[in-house]
Amino acid sequence: MARITAGVATSHVPAIGAAVDLGKTKEDYWAPLFKGYEFSKQWIAEEKPDVIFLVYNDHATAFDMKFIPTFAIGCAERFGIADEGWGSRPVPEVIGHADLAWHMSQSIIQDDFDLTLINEMDVDHGLTVPLTLMYGQPEAWPVRVIPFAVNVVLYPPPSGRRCYNLGKAIRRAVESFDEDLNVQIWGTGGMSHQLQGPRAGLINKQFDADFMDRLVMEPNELADMPHVEYMREAGSEGVELVMWLIMRGALDDKVNELHRFYHVPASNTAVGHLILENSK
Amino acid sequence: MALDKPYKDIPGTTVFDSTKAREGYRLNQFFYSLMKAENRERFLADESAYLDESGISGEQKQAVLDRDYNRVISLGGNVYFFGKLFFTDEQSFEIGAASMTGMAPQEYRKMMVSGGRSVEGNRYIGEQD
Numbered sequence: 001m002a003r004i005t006a007g008v009a010t011s012h013v014p015a016i017g018a019a020v021d022l023g024k025t026k027e028d029y030w031a032p033l034f035k036g037y038e039f040s041k042q043w044i045a046e047e048k049p050d051v052i053f054l055v056y057n058d059h060a061t062a063f064d065m066k067f068i069p070t071f072a073i074g075c076a077e078r079f080g081i082a083d084e085g086w087g088s089r090p091v092p093e094v095i096g097h098a099d100l101a102w103h104m105s106q107s108i109i110q111d112d113f114d115l116t117l118i119n120e121m122d123v124d125h126g127l128t129v130p131l132t133l134m135y136g137q138p139e140a141w142p143v144r145v146i147p148f149a150v151n152v153v154l155y156p157p158p159s160g161r162r163c164y165n166l167g168k169a170i171r172r173a174v175e176s177f178d179e180d181l182n183v184q185i186w187g188t189g190g191m192s193h194q195l196q197g198p199r200a201g202l203i204n205k206q207f208d209a210d211f212m213d214r215l216v217m218e219p220n221e222l223a224d225m226p227h228v229e230y231m232r233e234a235g236s237e238g239v240e241l242v243m244w245l246i247m248r249g250a251l252d253d254k255v256n257e258l259h260r261f262y263h264v265p266a267s268n269t270a271v272g273h274l275i276l277e278n279s280k
Numbered sequence: 281m282a283l284d285k286p287y288k289d290i291p292g293t294t295v296f297d298s299t300k301a302r303e304g305y306r307l308n309q310f311f312y313s314l315m316k317a318e319n320r321e322r323f324l325a326d327e328s329a330y331l332d333e334s335g336i337s338g339e340q341k342q343a344v345l346d347r348d349y350n351r352v353i354s355l356g357g358n359v360y361f362f363g364k365l366f367f368t369d370e371q372s373f374e375i376g377a378a379s380m381t382g383m384a385p386q387e388y389r390k391m392m393v394s395g396g397r398s399v400e401g402n403r404y405i406g407e408q409d
Contacts, residue, residue, distance in 0.1 A: 014373065029393075060360040064312040065305055085315050085367035153360050155287075155297040192396075196359040197350060199292030200377040201388060203396025228286040232403050236293050237359075265392040267374045 002100065002174045002181035006047065007247040007255070008040070009215070009274040010133055012056060012188040014125040015267035017089055020132050033271060036261030037133045040275060043258065044134050049184040051097045051144045053104075053170060054127055055246045056188045057152045059084070061124035068154050069116035071166065073108070074123075074147035075101040082122035091128050091137075097144040100177055104146070107173035113166050123147055130188045133273075152189065152240045156227060163242045164223035167249020174250075187247030191262075193269035194235030202235040203270045208262060211241060212274060216257050219248045237269075252278045291405045296358045304356020310334040310344075311361035320368045349380045 019030045061082045063069065079094040105117050127147055135141060151157055158166070167185070174183050191211070194202040211234075214222040223245055230239040259275040287295045294300065301308075310331065313319045323330040331341045343351035344365070352362050366376035378388035391397060401408045 060308070060312055060358070060364070061315070065301065065308050065361075083315065083317075085320070085364045153296065153358060154301055155295050194293065194397075195363075195373065195377050196353055196380060197292045197294055198381055199290070199397065199402055200381050201391055201397040202399060202402060203392075204399040205395065207399070226286075228290075231287050231293065231295065232290050233399060236290075236295060264395055267372070268377050268392065270396065 002051075002177040002179055002183050004053075004171055004174050004183050004185055004250050005049070005278055006184050007251045007274075007276045008130075008134065008184060008186040009244045009247060009272065009276075010130050010186070010188055011190055011266065011269060011271040011273070012126045012129040013266040013269045013271065014084070014129065016271075017091075017125050017129040017132055020137065021090055033263050033266055036263055036271075036273060039259050040134055040273065041136060043275060047184070048182070049143055050181045051100060051146060051183045053146045053148060053174070053183060053185045053250075054130065054188070055148045055150060055186060055243045056126035056130070057240060057243065058149045059124055059126060060153065062118075062121045062149070063151075068151055069149070070151045070158055071113060072116040072118050072149040073101055073105050074118050074121055074149070075105060076119050076121065079145075079147060080122040081128060082124045084124050089125065089128055091132065092140045094123055094127065094131075094141060094145050094147070097146055100174075100179075100181065100183075101146045103177050104170070104173035107176055108166075108169045111169040111172060113169050118147075118149075121147070126188060130186055148246075150243050150246070152242065157239055157242055159227070160223045160225050160242050160245050163245040164219060164249040167246045167251075170246070171250040185247045185250045187244035189240030189243045190234070190238060191241065191270040191272035192234035192238045195237050195268055197236075199235070201268060203264055204234050204238075205262075205264065205270070207233045207238075208270055208272055211244075212260060212262075212272060215244055215248050215274070216255065216276065219245065220253075223249075248276070251276055254279070289405045291402055291407070294353045300356045301358070302356070304358065306335045307340045307344075307352070307355060307357050308361040310336055311357070311364045314364040314368045323368065347379070349376065353380075
């Protein structure tokens with residue numbers, strides 16, 4: 001059967017993708033950030049997951065104000081790279097796993113999470129920057145990816161509790177798939193950042209450190225944190241961190257923390273990164 | 281009974297909730313149209329005419345023409361949508377964000393490199409008074 005072996009959390013700041021695409025990774029501003037992902041690149045080269053269930057948010061790219069799905073699963077065989085307003089990133093197209101995605105959509109909806117299903121979509125930096133951070137610049141991504149888009153643009157996003165419970169439904173959906181697949185789940189976005197208004201530039205290192213600790217050790221309690229606390233403490237866009245709880249919910253209650261990295265800043269944002277492994 | 285909006289007392293912050301989204305629908309759809317290169321060109325060639333086609337209000341139009349992003353937010357704009365105008369203007373997200381804080385780009389970059397804006401004194405409206 002398919003199984004979820006590990007979870008990865010990472011920020012998905014667009015400027016990180018631009019830094020790679022424009023060859024700026026060795027510059028003083030960016031070098032410390034990419035150093036924090038060296039371990040991760042080696043680790044994933046050894047792990048060789050077959051599929052990544054990639055939880056991210058679309059940034060007014062595939063979804064405008066016409067349709068605003070709270071949870072949307074990508075069931076297509078492939079996903080194009082979006083032009084977000086400055087040309088498409090020069091990265092390989094994303095190959096999906098349609099059989100697993102369709103299977104999961106049926107299982108998850110029967111588990112009371114009413115998903116939107118997507119059969120045609122271009123993906124934006126929310127999905128491609130994490131792939132770049134973990135895999136660098138390959139000719140083709142060495143893994144299949146199921147995009148899972150969460151609304152965190154229009155308030156309210158789903159609650160932390162709902163996200164955490166959805167993670168558990170995702171796990172059940174993966175484990176009821178017959179093929180033998182090594183599946184990872186990634187939760188992306190965050191950490192503290194605010195992109196708008198006079199308070200833009202807000203960073204809260206203490207909040208971010210506590211969030212990572214609690215995500216690892218007491219996710220069930222962390223899931224009760226209300227949206228207003230994320231926004232007040234970690235900035236209006238810091239509420240993206242609810243997506244990390246989807247990832248965490250899909251893992252064992254007790255996990256091994258293999259890697260942790262934190263860096264300020266990438267553009268307007270604090271970058272956080274975790275690798276969590278289920279016990280073998 | 282009114283909806284509970286406990287985020288109203290966060291300083292310098294406008295949460296893009298259902299009220300703001302209702303108000304900003306056409307405005308945000310205008311920003312979204314700038315995703316396409318041909319629309320960016322048409323907009324830059326005659327901003328006023330392009331905005332007149334979009335069906336936004338006079339106040340919203342003026343805020344866009346002025347690139348007054350705090351005003352855009354107060355009229356229902358969302359940062360991920362008006363970010364398309366940063367790119368149309370060939371401006372980074374960092375500089376766009378800085379413009380809303382009243383800080384010069386260099387001053388803002390310095391704040392970010394030094395660890396960002398502190399949350400201390402920035403949690404509640406009136407906290408610093």
